[in-house]
Amino acid sequence: MSRQLLLMRHAKSDWKDSSLSDKERPLNSRGRATAPIMAKWLVQHDRVPDVVLCSIAIRTQQTLDLMFHTWTAMQQLTPALVLPQVILEEQLYLASDSVIINIAKAGATAGAKQCLMVLGHNPGMEILASKLSGSTLTMPTGAIATLVSDSPDGEWPKDWWDANLWKWRGLAKPRELGSETI
Numbered sequence: 001m002s003r004q005l006l007l008m009r010h011a012k013s014d015w016k017d018s019s020l021s022d023k024e025r026p027l028n029s030r031g032r033a034t035a036p037i038m039a040k041w042l043v044q045h046d047r048v049p050d051v052v053l054c055s056i057a058i059r060t061q062q063t064l065d066l067m068f069h070t071w072t073a074m075q076q077l078t079p080a081l082v083l084p085q086v087i088l089e090e091q092l093y094l095a096s097d098s099v100i101i102n103i104a105k106a107g108a109t110a111g112a113k114q115c116l117m118v119l120g121h122n123p124g125m126e127i128l129a130s131k132l133s134g135s136t137l138t139m140p141t142g143a144i145a146t147l148v149s150d151s152p153d154g155e156w157p158k159d160w161w162d163a164n165l166w167k168w169r170g171l172a173k174p175r176e177l178g179s180e181t182i
Helices: 029-044 058-074 097-109 124-133
Strands: 003-009 051-055 085-089 115-120 144-149 167-172
Touching: 003 097, 003 124, 029 058, 029 144, 051 058, 051 097, 058 115, 085 097, 097 115, 097 124, 115 124, 124 144, 124 167
Parallel strands: 003 115, 051 085, 051 115
Antiparallel strands: 003 144, 144 167
16 A cells, blocks of 8 residues: 655745745635646546645645645535545744654554655655655745655654655646646
């Protein structure tokens, strides 16, 4: 049984209001348009997660909220679509790759049966996706990296850092998807 790990960078944020702290920055209009596109892409590719681990930053939570609105609307047409469990993780805010992988491992044991998504920030997301894929990646805002583990025992990998236990399935970038998913 394969297990999917999705690493997502939040959608595009707004830098206009300089009085806001970095954690408080909301999505801009492009980010608000991107999140639903990525949610639809996940449904179309059978990658809606069981569990989403989400940073506490406003932009990550808004990204996830917009994805949830899309998934909820899609349930009308696809009743089998199950909404993921959400766990807000303070430590994911601007986390390093090693913190992200440790949180992901804990999240997998907290109920992710088939698919786990971590929704956070660069540079940690990009560094982790690069290490696990074995190539240097660029993760723009809203991008989702997909890795699959076909562990012989059907469980999540024992050593999450072992790139040999992960199969690279690609990087979905909002600009490349455009309106094809709308």
